[in-house]
Amino acid sequence: MALSGQFVTIVNRTQRELKAKFDGKEFVIPVGESPLPLEVVPFAKRQNPVMGTMHAKNPMKVQSLIGVKGTKDPITPVKEDPTAELFDPDTLDPLPPGQKRVRIKGREVTRWELADDNPVVDNQAAVGGD
Amino acid sequence: MGDTAILDGILKDVFEDFVSSQVNDKNPLVDLFKPETIPHGGREVKYATKVGRNASPMFVGEDSAFATAGAPAYVQFSITTRKAMGRIRLTAEVIDDTSRGEYAYKQALKEEMKDLIDNFAKRQEFALATDGRGILALIDEADPDGDQTLELDAPGGVTNDNFGNRYCQPGMVIAAINPATGQPRAVTCTITACNEDGTDVTVNTAGGAWATAWANSDYIVQAAADATGTPSVNDTSWEKAWWGLLALVDDGTYRDDYFGVSRTQYPNLKSYVRATTGALSLDGMQLVSDVVEQKLGGRIDLVVAHHSTRRTYLQLLEADRRYQGGDLQSPDGGTKAFKQQDVTFGGVPFRAIKSFPLDIVMFLDKGNSGFVQYVSEAGKWEDRDGAVLVRDGTGSSARHAFEGWYYMRKQFHARYPGYNARMDGVTGQTLVVVRDE
Numbered sequence: 001m002a003l004s005g006q007f008v009t010i011v012n013r014t015q016r017e018l019k020a021k022f023d024g025k026e027f028v029i030p031v032g033e034s035p036l037p038l039e040v041v042p043f044a045k046r047q048n049p050v051m052g053t054m055h056a057k058n059p060m061k062v063q064s065l066i067g068v069k070g071t072k073d074p075i076t077p078v079k080e081d082p083t084a085e086l087f088d089p090d091t092l093d094p095l096p097p098g099q100k101r102v103r104i105k106g107r108e109v110t111r112w113e114l115a116d117d118n119p120v121v122d123n124q125a126a127v128g129g130d
Numbered sequence: 131m132g133d134t135a136i137l138d139g140i141l142k143d144v145f146e147d148f149v150s151s152q153v154n155d156k157n158p159l160v161d162l163f164k165p166e167t168i169p170h171g172g173r174e175v176k177y178a179t180k181v182g183r184n185a186s187p188m189f190v191g192e193d194s195a196f197a198t199a200g201a202p203a204y205v206q207f208s209i210t211t212r213k214a215m216g217r218i219r220l221t222a223e224v225i226d227d228t229s230r231g232e233y234a235y236k237q238a239l240k241e242e243m244k245d246l247i248d249n250f251a252k253r254q255e256f257a258l259a260t261d262g263r264g265i266l267a268l269i270d271e272a273d274p275d276g277d278q279t280l281e282l283d284a285p286g287g288v289t290n291d292n293f294g295n296r297y298c299q300p301g302m303v304i305a306a307i308n309p310a311t312g313q314p315r316a317v318t319c320t321i322t323a324c325n326e327d328g329t330d331v332t333v334n335t336a337g338g339a340w341a342t343a344w345a346n347s348d349y350i351v352q353a354a355a356d357a358t359g360t361p362s363v364n365d366t367s368w369e370k371a372w373w374g375l376l377a378l379v380d381d382g383t384y385r386d387d388y389f390g391v392s393r394t395q396y397p398n399l400k401s402y403v404r405a406t407t408g409a410l411s412l413d414g415m416q417l418v419s420d421v422v423e424q425k426l427g428g429r430i431d432l433v434v435a436h437h438s439t440r441r442t443y444l445q446l447l448e449a450d451r452r453y454q455g456g457d458l459q460s461p462d463g464g465t466k467a468f469k470q471q472d473v474t475f476g477g478v479p480f481r482a483i484k485s486f487p488l489d490i491v492m493f494l495d496k497g498n499s500g501f502v503q504y505v506s507e508a509g510k511w512e513d514r515d516g517a518v519l520v521r522d523g524t525g526s527s528a529r530h531a532f533e534g535w536y537y538m539r540k541q542f543h544a545r546y547p548g549y550n551a552r553m554d555g556v557t558g559q560t561l562v563v564v565r566d567e
Contacts, residue, residue: 021289023386024263025309026347039394043383047405047555059404059417086408 006038011067011075018065020044029066041068052081056091149235155248157255159483162434163375163501165542170504175209179545181396207543208390211506212262212372214253215537218242219522222530243511246536250509254372256297258542259485260286261376261384264367267294269306269348270329278322281330282350287384288376288487293328293563297485298350300324304333305353305366306344312368316343316360318353328563375434378501378544379492379552389543402551409558410442410491415475418493418551428495428549430478435491437482438559440467443475445558488561493551500545507539 011033012018018029022040029036029044036044045064055061065080067073134141168175182203190196220238228234265287274280282294298304298321306315323332334356352367377385381400382393393399402421407414415433422428435443444467453461465473472479486492511518512535519532544550 019289021383023382024261024287024384026289039386043405047383049406051406051408056413085411086406087411087413 003037003039007035008038008041009033009069010036010041010044011069012065013067013075013078014065014080015077018044018048020047020066033069041066045073049086050078050080051086053088054086056087056089062086145235147231147235155251157251157485158481159255159258159485160251162432162481162483163258163542165501165503167508168502168504170209170211170506170539170541173210175504176206178204178206179391179399180204181391181398205391205396207388209504209541209543211504211539211541212370213537213539214250214372215535216246216250217533217535218246219531219533222532225532243534243536246534247509250536250538255485256286257372258374259376259483259487260288260371260374261380262371262373263287263349263369264351264371265307265349266297266302266304266352267350269344269346269350270294272346274344274346278332278335279330280333280350283329285328286376286487287349288490290488292488292561295324295328295331296563296565298324298331303353303356304331304350305361305368306348307351307363307366307368308345309347309349312363314353314361314363314366314368315345315348318355318357318361320356324565326565328565372540373542375492376487376490378542378547379494379550380547381552383554388547399547401547401549404551404553404555406555407491407553407557408555410439410446410553410556412446412475414553415491415493418553419476422493422495422549422551426498426546426548428498430493430551431496432494433475433478433480433491434483434486434494435480435556436486436488436559436563437484438561438563439486439489439491439556440473440480440482441560442556442558443480444473484564488563489554489556489559491553491556493553495549498546499549501542502545503540503542505540507537509536509538511536 010029012029012031015031017031020027020029020036020040020043022037022043027036027040027044029048044066048065050063050065053063063074063078065078067075069075180202184200184202186197186200188197220242224238228236228238266285267282268284268287270281270283270291282298283291285294285296300321300323302321303318304321305318307313308315317335319333319335321331322334325331349368353361354365355361373385377388379401380388380393381403383403383405386393388399391399402418402425404414404418419430422430444465467473467482470482472481474480519534522529522531522533
């Protein structure tokens with residue numbers, strides 16, 4: 001589709017350059033305010049989510065690292081969470097008493113580590129309760 | 131006294147009648163993706179697709195007015211075929227001197243012709259995994275500095291810092307396309323080597339015009355020949371490849387204009403795409419299936435990803451595995467994936483494809499999507515002038531050699547792209563991409 005020529009002012013809420021892809025073309029979004037074609041905005045917002053903010057029950061509810069100036073979009077600076085997960089665990093169903101969710105790096109964890117009140121998950125899960 | 135050194139003159143070299151191939155000629159995406167074939171001719175194929183409903187039905191009271199007439203909305207797709215061509219060239223001597231088994235391991239003419247057709251299958255594998263723009267990679271150097279090493283990333287045009295050269299092949303002539311204009315930069319060059327870690331290719335020229343003209347993030351595409359000037363865009367592969375799954379199963383990220391119809395204007399033509407998935411999760415995969423079902427009643431019957439990404443799925447399941455009974459004596463830490471068989475998710479095969487984009491998982495409803503290929507020519511040696519092999523040149527440029535041209539004309543299409551879905555930006559993989567030469 002040929003772009004309509006309409007531009008909006010968007011705000012990159014981070015301190016790094018972001019990118020957005022639309023119709024095979026990559027658009028670079030510098031830090032701060034910049035113009036972006038209107039058609040590209042939803043793609044830019046979707047491709048640059050704030051990790052850890054997607055509602056577990058409604059994937060349409062997720063914050064973006066990009067906001068459109070003059071709309072309801074938040075445009076205040078945001079501190080990025082290096083977590084790899086998009087879901088916001090606080091929006092998952094509440095756990096039974098005594099259980100808690102632990103955000104971990106890496107992927108290997110034993111149930112003994114998770115059973116600890118202060119688990120030290122070091123990505124080298126030891127079998128046997130260490 | 132005689133030994134093998136003294137009597138070497140009477141020893142024979144014994145040649146085993148065998149040629150081992152060290153190139154990977156398996157093309158799993160081509161084998162997996164077997165669309166219905168429809169003949170194509172004329173200017174283009176058009177067909178209508180319904181994209182809207184008559185909105186007038188409403189609940190009314192006695193003697194009340196009711197809504198003015200609505201109408202369903204239709205638009206038309208426009209599909210034209212695209213062409214791939216390749217050629218062989220052999221001298222008369224190599225044809226004659228390999229014509230019999232006692233002269234050579236293989237007949238050069240027969241092998242060259244067969245090999246070219248195998249290589250077309252490899253190009254089709256690349257095309258099916260990408261979006262039809264013919265992009266091999268993007269330049270990943272702030273300023274190509276005139277040495278013979280060209281750093282690459284984003285293989286196939288898919289954003290990724292790794293294995294930029296995975297679709298490149300020594301011998302390819304390459305051009306750089308300016309992303310802003312879609313026009314080639316000055317000068318082309320030939321790839322002489324691809325490094326094993328996937329980060330760069332070596333080219334045949336250093337310095338000169340190409341180093342000053344080419345720029346970071348330019349698209350690298352195949353070109354017809356080495357050129358010192360600016361090649362014609364028509365002599366490159368830019369926007370000439372067959373549309374692959376990235377174009378067909380898409381929401382506008384790669385192809386907004388879907389065969390003449392805007393996906394932005396008609397969202398019915400979008401596949402559901404999770405743009406920045408992050409870590410893969412079982413719930414996220416179920417969510418994708420739920421969206422497809424709500425959109426058009428789709429049923430996912432195949433999940434496809436690169437091997438590295440499929441391993442992240444297997445890792446999700448590792449912590450829950452339990453050994454019991456007989457397994458305790460001989461626990462098996464592997465899965466069917468070790469034999470390169472399909473693992474499953476909800477009973478649906480999850481297949482690893484080596485040419486697939488690195489951080490993308492695709493969810494396909496092959497039964498309902500209407501994957502087709504419009505074919506003008508399925509593949510033939512050009513022989514309209516009466517012969518497959520034609521003499522090379524005439525007059526003073528003549529050479530005692532022969533050329534053969536092979537070509538295909540087709541285009542892939544999905545009639546119902548909304549039945550499929552895609553997850554982009556999957557992270558957490560240990561990326562291992564093995565080049566196949």
